[in-house]
Amino acid sequence: MGWLDIFRARKPEGGSTATAAKERLQIVLAHERVSRTREDFLPKLQQELVAVVARYVSIDPGKVAVNLDRGGDMSTLAIEIELPGPKVAVAR
Amino acid sequence: MGWLDIFRARKPEGGSTATAAKERLQIVLAHERVSRTREDFLPKLQQELVAVVARYVSIDPGKVAVNLDRGGDMSTLAIEIELPGPKVAVAR
Numbered sequence: 001m002g003w004l005d006i007f008r009a010r011k012p013e014g015g016s017t018a019t020a021a022k023e024r025l026q027i028v029l030a031h032e033r034v035s036r037t038r039e040d041f042l043p044k045l046q047q048e049l050v051a052v053v054a055r056y057v058s059i060d061p062g063k064v065a066v067n068l069d070r071g072g073d074m075s076t077l078a079i080e081i082e083l084p085g086p087k088v089a090v091a092r
Numbered sequence: 093m094g095w096l097d098i099f100r101a102r103k104p105e106g107g108s109t110a111t112a113a114k115e116r117l118q119i120v121l122a123h124e125r126v127s128r129t130r131e132d133f134l135p136k137l138q139q140e141l142v143a144v145v146a147r148y149v150s151i152d153p154g155k156v157a158v159n160l161d162r163g164g165d166m167s168t169l170a171i172e173i174e175l176p177g178p179k180v181a182v183a184r
Contacts, residue, residue, distance in 0.1 A: 003168040004161050006098060007122040024124040030099040032116045034177065041148040048144045055140075056133040069096050076095040085126060 023083040025053060030076045042077040043068060049079065057083055115175040117145065122168045134169040135160060141171065149175055 007026060027049060031042055050064060063082040069075065099118060119141060123134055138158060145151060155174040161167065 002161060003120050003122065003159075003170050004163050004166060007124070007166060007168060008163075022124075023126045024122075026120075026122045026124075028095050028118075028120045030095065030116075030118045032099070032114075032118075034115045044148060045144065048147075049141065052137065052140045052144055056136060067095075069094055071096050071100075074096060074099060076099060078095050 023085060025057070025081045025083055027053070027079040027081075028076060029078075030074060032074045034073075040070070040075055042075050046077060046079065050081070053081065060084065115177060117149070117173045117175055119145070119171040119173075120168060121170075122166060124166045126165075132162070132167055134167050138169060138171065142173070145173065152176065 029042055029045065029049075031040065033040075046066060046068075050059065053059060059081055065080040067078040067080075069078070121134055121137065121141075123132065125132075138160075142151065142156060151173055157172040159170040159172075161170070
């Protein structure tokens with residue numbers, strides 16, 4: 001199962017095309033640790049990653065959802081950004 | 093199913109703890125587009141994201157695997173970075 005399938009399968013429930021037709025960028029990081037000596041740097045990465053994305057597309061800080069999940073040997077950081085709809089093309 | 097479960101389920105096959113005990117960071121981006129007017133910026137993001145991670149942990153460019161997958165309405169970019177093992181703690 002490739003990532004395309006995983007993300008398609010995770011589309012929001014009740015996603016009739018009208019309500020689900022939002023432009024979105026999802027970023028998921030998984031840090032698999034072998035030992036505890038490695039510091040968990042995911043929380044620090046979060047701001048910088050959103051700043052990098054903001055260089056390519058305008059981001060409304062209110063439309064950024066973050067979820068940090070810490071397991072024993074693995075932590076995941078999920079960032080979901082709803083992007084502004086595309087500019088309406090001017091009819092020629 | 094949370095991301096922790098998804099990433100755990102995707103551990104490499106034949107992963108007896110000895111061979112799988114590598115420190116890894118996986119970054120997956122999924123860009124869901126509503127229309128074609130938005131430019132696909134994932135390929136450009138790739139270098140910058142690895143550069144951001146490299147500020148927190150040393151990265152061997154030879155240990156960075158990238159996979160870009162383009163569907164009609166969605167593109168995914170998966171970056172897998174094998175991290176150097178933790179420094180062996182000096183016995184006091």
